[in-house]
Amino acid sequence: MTCNQEIAKRIRESLRVFPRDFTEKKMFGGISFLHHRKMTVGVIKEDLAVRVISNKMEGLMQLDAVRPMDFTKTALKEFIYVSLEGFKTDEQVQNWIELGLEHAKNKL
Template identity: 60%
Template sequence: MACNETLANGIREIIRSFSEEFTEKKMFGGLSFLYKGKMTVGIIKEELVVRIVSEKEQAMLDFPYVRPMDFTKRPMKEFIYVSEEGLKTEEQLVQWITLGLEHAKSKLK
């Protein structure tokens, strides 16, 4: 599997503290973490992939370490990549996971 295992283990550790139950699934050639079947965050190689509610997407793209997910050579709606610079602290990773969980819950309504 082509993903950063250190990052995957960090995500696993953090989601244990959430009351929600997550599952893991191989997706996009990497690893994704899902809530009730909806993707929250994932890892492709060294980058974090985050699902973002559309209302927050542009604000997140303003960060220098965030870019649109262009896995298909075109930006995908509500998907962003976060480089290692945006993952330096546990707090940052918690924030990204929380945003991904917010997106998943919005799709379950």
């Protein structure tokens, strides 16, 4: 697997507004962005991969652009994929990052 470098660039640019430290790591065949070693959001092929706290999963799964992260053929707990339709704007990218950051902070 490879990841779309333009999407990764958009995430990097969006992360600049957050007064927190993020690191990058190759994960799941793509690039993930971690906050205090906790995965928040990443890019796998053309999709965002986002960590989401459990109580928000059901609502997010109702969105057309969201599906379970199931590259192992089984849905991973608290992980979703978001297709390109779900992050056309910078504001949408920010929202996904914020959800991922919420998950990371919840696990600290």
